[in-house]
Amino acid sequence: MRYVSTRDNSSIPSQKTFTEIFLSGLAPDGGLYLPEAYPRVTRAELDAWRKLSYADLAFAVLSKFIDDIPADDLKRLVDKTYTAAVYCNGRAPEKAAEITPVHWLEPGLGLLELSNGPTLAFKDMAMQLLGNLFEYVLTKRGETTNILGATSGDTGSAAEYAMRGKRGIRVFMLSPHNRMSAFQRAQMYALQDANIFNIAVRGMFDDAQDIVKAVFNDACFKAEYSIGAVNSINWARVAAQVVYYFKGYFAGTRNNDDEIAFAVPSGNFGNICAGHIARMMGLPIGRLILATNENDVLDEFFRTGCYRPRSTTETFVTSSPSMDISKASNFERFVFDLVGRNPSLIRTLWAKVDAGGSFDLASSEYADHFRHLPEFGFVTGKSTHADRLRTIRDIYARYGVMVDTHTADGLKVAAEHRRPDMPTLVLETAQPAKFEETITEALGIAPPRPESMRGIEALPQRVEVMNVDADAVKRFIAAHCRPA
Numbered sequence: 390m391r392y393v394s395t396r397d398n399s400s401i402p403s404q405k406t407f408t409e410i411f412l413s414g415l416a417p418d419g420g421l422y423l424p425e426a427y428p429r430v431t432r433a434e435l436d437a438w439r440k441l442s443y444a445d446l447a448f449a450v451l452s453k454f455i456d457d458i459p460a461d462d463l464k465r466l467v468d469k470t471y472t473a474a475v476y477c478n479g480r481a482p483e484k485a486a487e488i489t490p491v492h493w494l495e496p497g498l499g500l501l502e503l504s505n506g507p508t509l510a511f512k513d514m515a516m517q518l519l520g521n522l523f524e525y526v527l528t529k530r531g532e533t534t535n536i537l538g539a540t541s542g543d544t545g546s547a548a549e550y551a552m553r554g555k556r557g558i559r560v561f562m563l564s565p566h567n568r569m570s571a572f573q574r575a576q577m578y579a580l581q582d583a584n585i586f587n588i589a590v591r592g593m594f595d596d597a598q599d600i601v602k603a604v605f606n607d608a609c610f611k612a613e614y615s616i617g618a619v620n621s622i623n624w625a626r627v628a629a630q631v632v633y634y635f636k637g638y639f640a641g642t643r644n645n646d647d648e649i650a651f652a653v654p655s656g657n658f659g660n661i662c663a664g665h666i667a668r669m670m671g672l673p674i675g676r677l678i679l680a681t682n683e684n685d686v687l688d689e690f691f692r693t694g695c696y697r698p699r700s701t702t703e704t705f706v707t708s709s710p711s712m713d714i715s716k717a718s719n720f721e722r723f724v725f726d727l728v729g730r731n732p733s734l735i736r737t738l739w740a741k742v743d744a745g746g747s748f749d750l751a752s753s754e755y756a757d758h759f760r761h762l763p764e765f766g767f768v769t770g771k772s773t774h775a776d777r778l779r780t781i782r783d784i785y786a787r788y789g790v791m792v793d794t795h796t797a798d799g800l801k802v803a804a805e806h807r808r809p810d811m812p813t814l815v816l817e818t819a820q821p822a823k824f825e826e827t828i829t830e831a832l833g834i835a836p837p838r839p840e841s842m843r844g845i846e847a848l849p850q851r852v853e854v855m856n857v858d859a860d861a862v863k864r865f866i867a868a869h870c871r872p873a
């Protein structure tokens with residue numbers, strides 16, 4: 390399997406191996422990496438895979454994308470990652486052994502549980518594997534890395550829990566000082582591992598993000614301190630997410646002739662991009678139902694053909710905050726497929742986006758491409774704060790199940806597109822315990838917390854508070870990278 394960049398329009402596109410693109414993230418031309426062609430699964434493979442445990446299925450799927458790590462090593466990494474102990478969320482081992490169990494609400498409508506990992510959000514599904522892959526690849530090469538990121542919540546904690554105690558890896562995670570919930574702060578700052586560094590900047594998330602960009606743009610510093618990233622465009626994260634679409638399909642259908650629909654609460658288009666790829670591999674996904682919150686960049690595109698990233702001032706702060714995005718960083722991967730894998734066209738379109746503009750695929754110039762959209766199975770919708778509260782109440786009243794705010798967005802839009810002849814699985818992307826305030830607003834009672842997280846707000850915290858100053862952050866990194 391070789392990988393190409395969505396923007397590589399040279400006559401002989403450069404082809405990279407999995408390990409090469411795993412460590413580099415973004416392609417040098419600014420594009421995103423994708424397999425040169427999607428591997429197809431045969432009917433015989435589907436029949437065999439239906440019976441597999443999560444870890445065995447993950448090995449089968451990932452082997453199609455990773456061929457430069459010896460099979461025995463990959464198997465060991467996957468077995469170590471997808472265990473009941475890691476994905477138990479405080480419950481009995483029998484239930485947790487499935488890793489991503491389906492919770493049926495009624496016949497034909499279920500929740501695919503993706504948030505039973507250490508930080509109670511679906512990002513653990515991929516990030517835990519990433520931690521193990523990083524450690525493995527770096528150890529083999531005798532290298533080390535310093536991961537630098539900015540977070541407003543879920544990504545930072547998932548990254549820290551995945552990298553804590555890993556050899557050869559340090560994590561420097563920037564977050565906006567006093568802008569996250571007490572629970573989110575505790576999840577990150579209470580980690581006492583020597584390789585985890587939390588930096589709270591006196592500013593907003595965007596200020597933290599700008600510091601990260603400034604450090605990455607300093608090529609000398611980046612090289613000297615081998616600065617790396619684990620953001621949502623990392624191909625390994627997308628590949629790891631493909632696995633649970635297969636697992637969900639097998640749980641939701643009787644045999645491999647049936648079709649299924651997945652409803653996905655979306656922000657950066659990472660999660661649902663994996664669903665698109667599973668479908669391109671031949672998994673019988675009838676529909677991909679994409680749900681946005683008030684930040685409806687993606688809903689607008691699928692309805693109108695116009696992709697119009699927002700400015701930060703036009704980006705709303707909502708009660709499903711992990712979907713509060715101004716542009717969808719993985720979306721370029723889908724558009725690359727939609728336009729027949731034409732890197733020159735992607736360059737033209739993203740030259741507009743990167744300059745702060747937009748493009749309209751429904752315009753006559755591009756209409757030839759846009760007419761293929763229905764072939765990709767997407768339907769979309771949006772959900773607001775009022776919808777979220779109503780859905781959380783309704784699901785609790787009808788089924789006695791508490792869902793988090795993001796999953797509620799998925800359920801709301803799923804209800805608009807469900808078909809009686811096709812089972813629908815809504816991807817549960819977080820536990821309600823993470824969003825206590827809105828659940829209490831909707832139901833008048835607080836969501837239960839898993840044992841391991843009770844009272845974490847009272848634990849001692851390790852965090853360095855700093856001004857919005859990229860040089861101060863660089864000095865901090867340098868000071869903590871000197872050999873002891």
Ligand SMILES: *Cc1c(COP(=O)(O)O)cnc(C)c1O
Nearest residue numbers: 655656657658659660711818819
């Ligand atoms: C990150 C996140 C999302 C959005 O996923 P994308 O891959 O960015 O589309 C949805 N819900 C929760 C809880 C998340 O943490």
